[in-house]
Amino acid sequence: GAGVSQSPRYKVAKRGQDVALRCDPISGHVSLFWYQQALGQGPEFLTYFQNEAQLDKSGLPSDRFFAERPEGSVSTLKIQRTQQEDSAVYLCASNRGLAGGITDTQYFGPGTRLTVL
Amino acid sequence: AQKITQTQPGMFVQEKEAVTLDCTYDTSDQSYGLFWYKQPSSGEMIFLIYQGSYDEQNATEGRYSLNFQKARKSANLVISASQLGDSAMYFCAMTSRLGTNAGKSTFGDGTTLTVKP
Numbered sequence: 700g701a702g703v704s705q706s707p708r709y710k711v712a713k714r715g716q717d718v719a720l721r722c723d724p725i726s727g728h729v730s731l732f733w734y735q736q737a738l739g740q741g742p743e744f745l746t747y748f749q750n751e752a753q754l755d756k757s758g759l760p761s762d763r764f765f766a767e768r769p770e771g772s773v774s775t776l777k778i779q780r781t782q783q784e785d786s787a788v789y790l791c792a793s794n795r796g797l798a799g800g801i802t803d804t805q806y807f808g809p810g811t812r813l814t815v816l
Numbered sequence: 817a818q819k820i821t822q823t824q825p826g827m828f829v830q831e832k833e834a835v836t837l838d839c840t841y842d843t844s845d846q847s848y849g850l851f852w853y854k855q856p857s858s859g860e861m862i863f864l865i866y867q868g869s870y871d872e873q874n875a876t877e878g879r880y881s882l883n884f885q886k887a888r889k890s891a892n893l894v895i896s897a898s899q900l901g902d903s904a905m906y907f908c909a910m911t912s913r914l915g916t917n918a919g920k921s922t923f924g925d926g927t928t929l930t931v932k933p
Binding site: 730742758 | 853858860863907911919921922923924926
């Protein structure tokens, strides 16, 4: 596709519900990144994939957060038993990965705004 | 650990004037990339400009230039001829090339720029 897309754009969940957030990276991009952005702050790294391999998940806040990218393209970030502190915008980004070098520019999707009541 | 500091929570500039947004970083890595992103109220992160740690020339992209001073660990963004559409939040970010931080980006807390007519 032309850019990174994310769905849904907005999600309201009751505390304790499970949610799944989807990211479609730019076609051909090897690396995919998830970030959490709280209101008024910069994005915080959660996890990243190179193809289907999850190379770093050090930023996931707890074991309630799980990300996958089974075929090396679309990725899903799942949050189990949501809590109010999970309310944030979840941003997905992709880049060419190895082809562009590990510091290649990341291109971001529009984000999913999650509100946990 | 990597850290990005943006000391200006908010900045004002008159339309058509130039403005500098400050960014300092802290890292023990020798090879890294520095980025600036723009985030308008719509929420999407828009890539503006990139500087590699070994690049000797300061990066420029249209009205954007990056004033890179490696010894001072600063990477300030200069926007020339400000336009009303430049009003947004601006984030400085860094990605390391090697080591345990390789590939993941660290962001500052951002600077809100308001362009006055």
